[in-house]
Amino acid sequence: MHEKTIAELAAALQAREVSSVELTEHYLRRIETLDDALNGYITVTAEQALEAARAADEARAQGRAGPLTGVPVAHKDIFCTEGVRTSCGSRMLDNFVAPYDAGVVERFKAAGCPVLGKTNMDEFAMGSSNETSYYGPVKNPWDTERVPGGSSGGSAAVVAARLAPGATGTDTGGSIRQPAALTGITGLKPTYGRVSRWGMVAFASSLDQGGPMARTAEDCALLLNVMAGFDRRDSTSLERPGEDFTTALDRPVKGLRVGLPKPFFGEGMAPAVARVLEEAIDHYRGLGVEFREVDLPNAGLAVPAYYVVAPAECSSNLARFDGVRYGYRCEDPRDLLDLYTRSRGEGFGAEVQRRIMVGTYALSAGYFDAYYLKAQKIRRLIADDFARAFQEVDVLLGPTTPDTAFRLGEKTDDPVSMYLSDIYTIAVNLAGLPGMSLPAGLADGLPVGMQLIGNYFDEARLLGMAHQYQMGTEWHRMAPGGFN
Amino acid sequence: MSLSRDEVEKIAHLARLAVRPEDLEGYARELSGILAFVEQMDAADTEGVTPMAHPVEASQRLRPDEPDEPDRRDRFQAIAPSVEAGLYLVPRVIE
Structure with missing residues (x-):
């Protein structure tokens, strides 16, 4: 049952081959027996999930089922529940204990999806390995001595x-x-502003x-x-x-113009990753995709600019945690300053x-122009690079x-080396563009991800291009040993 | 940019973070490393570039000035560390 994709599970529920309660119980059993090895869940919400599953089955019996009614999901523990x-x-x-639901959580409730639990993550989403979690690191199901990536490492590991x-x-x-890349699954970051940030810490x-x-890309389209x-x-x-977002899934990719960003294919990439990508590009060529090289001259500045912008905004956002209204409070504070x-x-x-x-420093008087303002100017240069590239290519x-x-x-002692594991993904966030990763092969038994980046609002096209690849390849079907 | 132990202590105070004295040295080293890394930005010529505060150039929406949030004080105070009679309690600030 767990081998099925979301699309297949939705069809099985619709055909009454399985009930949502049976499905939810099946996943809860798997979590109970297998998650100790991974630490993917911080909280398992078995009772609530089963209650929602019963409601989903009832809704279906009464003819009130939507496309995903009864399909269980998990939420990253950053979404208020x-x-x-x-x-x-x-x-x-x-x-x-959150007093309200995030906008995203409300939407899954309305869609009739039982929630299995809340997944582990880097603390406040700051990390690239899931090792900064207060609840301990998540293990990669492909090799439990390795990281699953981060910060959504729990979500990635439990899906994989x-x-x-x-x-x-x-x-x-x-x-x-x-x-998603490090665990061999498919994941999409939408255009900034597509998905509600209400109730998302x-x-x-x-x-x-x-x-x-x-x-799969099809499943990501259904979830989106x-x-x-x-x-x-x-x-x-x-x-x-x-x-x-499913409308372009079956559209052929013949004639699609795809750019290969020069700075992404430089010396930083491991040879094994380069080999896998070469094969993926060949596969797309066979489907009629036209490739050309494009330049993103300022891409190399993305990680430095990000490590000013993100800490600056984080220092401001996290000022709300003061030990007064909710959250942790120290024992026996002497005075208000000591309490804070x-x-x-x-x-x-x-x-x-x-x-x-870092953020407090970058925003402090005398340093603002040199750090924050400079980073925002670089952000503009990076967004302009992408805009130029998308005049020539579609993806x-x-x-x-x-x-x-x-x-x-491996990287916990050196923050900067950890930061560089996001060298190909960060520019996309700075520009606010949609991007996705899908599994494209294995190197020494570990998954390799391929990234597709689209113009604003082009999620459907990205998902379609990924789906066309997955129709002709098997990488997205691979399961890590011991979890198949 | 290299930060001293004293500078880290000052930044920590601005950020309202109690850092243990034995951790100051480590933070000074790591923060200096991060700042040295982000100084790669200096290589870019940004003369005349308009800073980009936000990926989507949309203006803030306006809405009618009507209250639309229900009163949920009891729920919110139920998760507070210390409350009394509807008030959040903190250590005495006025002697």
Whole structure:
């Protein structure tokens, strides 16, 4: 049953071959027996999931079922879930039971999807390996001595290990695409503003964007149909007519103009990743895709600019955690200052504190122009590079990550080397463009991801291009040993 | 840019973070490394470039000035560390 994709599960539910209760029980059993090895879930919500599954079966019996009614999903623990702990991977929110649902969570409830649980993540989504979580690192199901990537590492690992058919993630600098690549699944970061940020714990608000993680592009399209849409409670939510992201899935890619960004194919990429990409490009050539090289001259500045913009916004956003209204409070504060500083010093982990301090410094008097303003100007240069490229081509294709999954502990002592694992994903966030990762092969038994980047609002085209690849290849069907 | 231990202490205070004295040295080293890394930005000529604050150039929406949030004070205070009579309690600030 867990081998089926979301599209196949939806069909099985519709054909009454299985009930949502049976399906949900099946996944809960798998979580119970297999998740100890992965640590993918922070909280399993078995009771609520079964209750929602019973309601979904009833809705179907009464002819009120929608396309995904009864298909269980998991939420990254950054999305507020009413009555359920929403920890954001932090000691700061270990005791935080959200008093309301995030916009995305509401939408999945309305769609009739039972929620299996809340997935592990880097603390406040700051990390690329899932090692900054207060709840311990997530293991990569392909090799449990390796990281699953981050920050949506829990969502990626549980989808890859078939402990959920699909999950939500968020992507501020690559946090959906990078873990999707390292665990061999498909994940999409939509255009900034597509998916509501209401109730999604804020990290860097001008970059944060929720998106789907699943095994196939078709499944991501189905999940995005649930997730995307205007939400007046999010001030940067886009007011656009509803869109069906499955419409371009069957469109042939013949004649599609695809750009290969020069800086993405330079020396930083591991040879094994380069080989896998070469084969993927050949496959697309066989389908009639036309490739040409394009330049993104400022791409090399993306990671430095990001590590000013993101910490600056994080230092401002995380100022709300003060030990007064919710979250962690230190024991026996001497005075108000002691209450603030110890609650924050004890409640946040080291990487979060590093970023708050970098952001505080970059925004402080005398340094603002040299850091924050400079970074925002570079952001414009990067967005202009993409705009020029999209005058010539429809889609950009490149690697998602420079290498396959690294070992636990390998990069924890050197923040900058960790930051560079997002070297191919970050520019997309700075520009606000949609991007996705899909599995394109294996290198030494570990998954390799291929990244597709589209122009604003071109999610359907990206998903279609990915689906056409998955129709002719088997990489998205691979399951890690022990979890098949 | 290299940060000293004292500078880190000052930044930590601005950010309201209690950093243990034995951790200051490590943070100074790591933050200096991050700042040295982001200084790669200096290589770019950004003369005359308009800063981009936001990926989508949309203006803020306006809405009628009508209250639309229900009163949920009890729910929100139920998750607070310390409340009394509808008020959030903190250590005494006025002697």
